[in-house]
Amino acid sequence: TQSTRPQRMLAAVHNNATRGDPRSVVKAIDQFCRQKEWAMNIGDEKGCILDSVVSEVNPAMVLELGTYCGYSTVRIASQLPPHAKIITLEFNPQNAAVARQIIAWAGLGEKIKLIEGSSGDWIPKLKEQFGVDTFDLVFLDHWKDRYLPDTKLMEECGLLRKGSILLADNVICPGTPEYLEYIRNSPRYKSQYFKSHLEYTRVEDGLEKSIFLG
Numbered sequence: 001t002q003s004t005r006p007q008r009m010l011a012a013v014h015n016n017a018t019r020g021d022p023r024s025v026v027k028a029i030d031q032f033c034r035q036k037e038w039a040m041n042i043g044d045e046k047g048c049i050l051d052s053v054v055s056e057v058n059p060a061m062v063l064e065l066g067t068y069c070g071y072s073t074v075r076i077a078s079q080l081p082p083h084a085k086i087i088t089l090e091f092n093p094q095n096a097a098v099a100r101q102i103i104a105w106a107g108l109g110e111k112i113k114l115i116e117g118s119s120g121d122w123i124p125k126l127k128e129q130f131g132v133d134t135f136d137l138v139f140l141d142h143w144k145d146r147y148l149p150d151t152k153l154m155e156e157c158g159l160l161r162k163g164s165i166l167l168a169d170n171v172i173c174p175g176t177p178e179y180l181e182y183i184r185n186s187p188r189y190k191s192q193y194f195k196s197h198l199e200y201t202r203v204e205d206g207l208e209k210s211i212f213l214g
């Protein structure tokens with residue numbers, strides 16, 4: 001039977017990356033996406049901006065909405081301090097299965113909790129199910145029309161504290177107009193736009209970094 005693109009990406013990781021070496025996993029995926037098949041990982045250019053935000057925040061507790069194949073999960077987890085954790089949500093079971101194997105190959109399974117399901121269902125359950133208090137960093141990379149409702153949901157569920165950072169991918173392409181409008185005009189957030197490009201292309205895209213003011 002025909003393989004899927006995530007499965008071919010996983011094969012590229014197995015063939016080209018060193019087990020236990022997250023940076024080689026990231027490099028193998030970027031090479032696959034540049035030389036073989038485009039895929040919707042954050043990519044190397046926006047990935048460097050992600051890396052700088054993670055190292056600046058030095059988070060103990062991270063939430064990622066949208067795992068896909070685990071590329072950004074691996075980038076984030078490889079920079080976390082000891083005992084820090086990332087919870088990542090993925091809607092598509094086939095993508096989640098590939099992500100688990102890419103995360104395992106990178107040797108980061110201890111730091112990462114991958115949950116299969118939708119953000120709307122799971123955000124209200126994170127405190128009771130996983131003993132989460134608040135998140136220091138949230139990376140939004142899931143359905144673009146869910147960025148705004150899920151941000152409001154996280155506020156309502158008490159998952160954000162004064163100083164929590166939201167980092168949103170694709171605010172230009174595919175675009176998240178309602179989210180940008182809200183977050184840039186809300187007195188409860190301080191926002192900053194990082195101009196970049198859609199992964200592996202010359203199309204404009206960017207990341208929006210927002211600090212929750214409480």
Ligand SMILES: O=C(NCCCCc1cc2cnccc2s1)c1cc(-c2ccc(F)cc2)cc(O)c1O
Nearest residue numbers: 040066089090091117118119141142143170173174
């Ligand atoms: O759709 C994108 N990412 C979201 C996949 C949604 C799946 C999930 C929903 C959901 C709900 N709850 C919990 C977890 C999850 S995971 C996406 C698309 C492009 C793109 C595609 C074509 C194109 F021509 C130009 C850009 C680029 C990107 O960087 C993307 O991130």
Ligand SMILES: [Mg+2]
Nearest residue numbers: 042141169170
């Ligand atoms: Mg994205």
